[in-house]
Amino acid sequence: MSIAWRDAMSRALYGPGGFFVAGAGPADHFRTSVHASPAFTSALLRLISEVDSTLGHPPRFDVVDVGAGRGELLRALLGLVRTATAVEGTVG
Missing domain, CATH: 1.10.10 (Arc Repressor Mutant, subunit A)
Known part of the structure; x- marks a missing residue:
């Protein structure tokens, strides 16, 4: 199964458990x-x-x-x- 880079990045950032929806505070990932x-x-x-x-x-x-x-x-x-x-x- 192949996936476009744009779609993979979108999932990683905004999908379930993604970076921006995971609830981590600003210092939790830094x-x-x-x-x-x-x-x-x-x-x-x-x-x-x-x-x-x-x-x-x-x-x-x-x-x-x-x-x-x-x-x-x-x-x-x-x-x-x-x-x-x-x-x-x-x-x-």
């Missing part, structure tokens, strides 16, 4: 590196720290997540910053 490994967040925090240092530690340094997820990246970054600050504050 996966980024932050979901794959905590190492991504750690690497990103190191990069952000380097940029902050290069800029001379300005009084305000904004990090904006424009991803399509639910804010997991910023929550993970904030968690690492809090942990690093807590450890830094107890050393010495």
Whole structure:
């Protein structure tokens, strides 16, 4: 049985159980590196720290997540910053 590409795509997107009718939220089908490994967040925090240092530690340094997820990246970054600050504050 052969089926035209247009019809196959239509079924996949709009048919029973199709992508747009399956009821998944916007983040349920979207996966980024932050979901794959905590190492991504750690690497990103190191990069952000380097940029902050290069800029001379300005009084305000904004990090904006424009991803399509639910804010997991910023929550993970904030968690690492809090942990690093807590450890830094107890050393010495």
